[in-house]
Structures are given as C-alpha cells and as structure tokens.
Amino acid sequence: MLTGSADRHRPRHPPGKEHNAWPCWQTPSRSPVGVDTHKHTHTAAVVAAATGALVSQATVPATSSGYQQLLRFATRQPGRRVWAIEGTGGYGAGLTRFLAAHAEPVVELDRPKRAARRHGAKSDPLDATRAAREALGRDQLAQPRATGPRAALSVRLAARRSAVQAAGDAQRQLHALVIAAPPALRERLRAVGSTRQLVATCARMRVHSGWTSRPKAPQ
Numbered sequence: 001m002l003t004g005s006a007d008r009h010r011p012r013h014p015p016g017k018e019h020n021a022w023p024c025w026q027t028p029s030r031s032p033v034g035v036d037t038h039k040h041t042h043t044a045a046v047v048a049a050a051t052g053a054l055v056s057q058a059t060v061p062a063t064s065s066g067y068q069q070l071l072r073f074a075t076r077q078p079g080r081r082v083w084a085i086e087g088t089g090g091y092g093a094g095l096t097r098f099l100a101a102h103a104e105p106v107v108e109l110d111r112p113k114r115a116a117r118r119h120g121a122k123s124d125p126l127d128a129t130r131a132a133r134e135a136l137g138r139d140q141l142a143q144p145r146a147t148g149p150r151a152a153l154s155v156r157l158a159a160r161r162s163a164v165q166a167a168g169d170a171q172r173q174l175h176a177l178v179i180a181a182p183p184a185l186r187e188r189l190r191a192v193g194s195t196r197q198l199v200a201t202c203a204r205m206r207v208h209s210g211w212t213s214r215p216k217a218p219q
Contacts, residue, residue, distance in 0.1 A: 031055065033074050034109075034132025035085045036124045037092035038062065044070055045128035046077045052133045057125050062091065067098040084109050084135035086127070088144040096144050107135060108144045171195050174202065 036043045042062050046055040058073045060066035074081055081104075088096040088108045099106050109131050178189045178198070192198045 031077050031079050031081050032132040032135050033077075033081050033083045034128045034130065034135065035070075035083060035092065035095065036127035036131060037085060037087045037090070037095065038124070039091055041124070042066065042070060042092070042095060043124035043128045044073065045125060045132050046074065046081075047129060047132040047136070049079075049136060052136055054129055057128065059124065062094065064094075064098070067095050070095070071099070071102060071104070081105075082107060082135070084131045085144070086131055100144075106144050109134060171199075174198065 031046050031049055034045045034047070040062055041059055043057065043059045045057045047053060048055055055077060056073070058070065060069045060073075074083075083099055083104060083106045085092045085096060085106055086109050087093075088106070096106055174195075175198075178186060181189065189198060189201065192201050
C-alpha cells in the first residue's frame, strides 16, 4: 500500500515506546533545569536541550527565599524551561509547590541508585546535571505527585500504618511481659482469652504484694 510523503517522513518510535511528553525539548528553544534536592540545600543545573551541555549551576538554601533565588536564576537563562526535580514528594516537595504556584512546568525523576552515582561518590552539581540530561533522554516523563486530597490521603495512610505497627509492637511486648511475670500473676493472665481481654484485664490491675513476693528459702 502506498503512503504519502507525510507518512514517510513521520518519526517512528520503537515498539512499546511513546513520544517524549515534552517534544519541544528536542529544539533549542527549551532548557531543562535539573535539581538535586536535599534537606538544607538544593542544587540546580541548566543544560542546553540541543546538546546536553552544561549552561549554568547554582546552589540555594531549601527555604522560601532560596526557591525565589532559584527561580530568578532560571529566568536568566535563555529560552523556555522545564524543571526536572528529584524527590518531589520528599526534600523537593516545597520547591515543587512553589514552582507550581508560579505556573512552572515540573517533571519528577527518581533518585539514582548509589551504584550509579560514580561508585558511591556524591556530588550535588553532577547529580543536578545528570537529572537534567536524564530528562532529555527519557521517552516518558512523570508528573509530580498530586497535592490536595491525594496528599491528605497519603498522610492518613501513613498515620494508620504507624498506629497499626505501634499496636502490634505493644501487644507483643505485653505477651512477653506475661511470660516473664511472677507465677501467680502469670497463671492469672494466661487464663484470659483474647489479646483485647488481656489488655483490659491489665488496665484494671493494681499492684499486689503477693505477685512480687519471693519464695521462702528452704530451712
């Protein structure tokens, strides 16, 4: 079957691969800004979309004023920009919200494994540059985790997991204390059925001298 010239010149993508979510990155009009986020500082690197060459770098404190400095740094670079940020749900959450409030496009990158970081070495400027270049080479780019109801649900799920774990730890500690309790107390508590009943029974208990009394030595 014959095809038109437009079909012949249409770019082909490997099976299972989609086109880049930001196709305009493939032109010199857009410069990706890679950001390596940490607890106290963020390091950003701007690279050229056409070549991946480093254009400029900056390190700022992870504060509101630091976010403003980072935005001013990026606006001084030529062309449009897209931010490629590591840890948008962790150390980069504040910066991501700040950029979203200023209508800045942001994509999320996973932090690399330690083995990929130059055999365990650490360099924030190099990691920021790598983040920008990695975004250029990806076929699909992830959007940052949503805020609002989704973030609120995440907090509730984290609190629930913590409460369930704490309850399990407390129950195991209670059963361990029963095993090591003096005989009179141990026999009484072993007769209790469920863990819930055991907790209620222990909550009603008061100190009794007979539970801690030592057996008399043989004459």
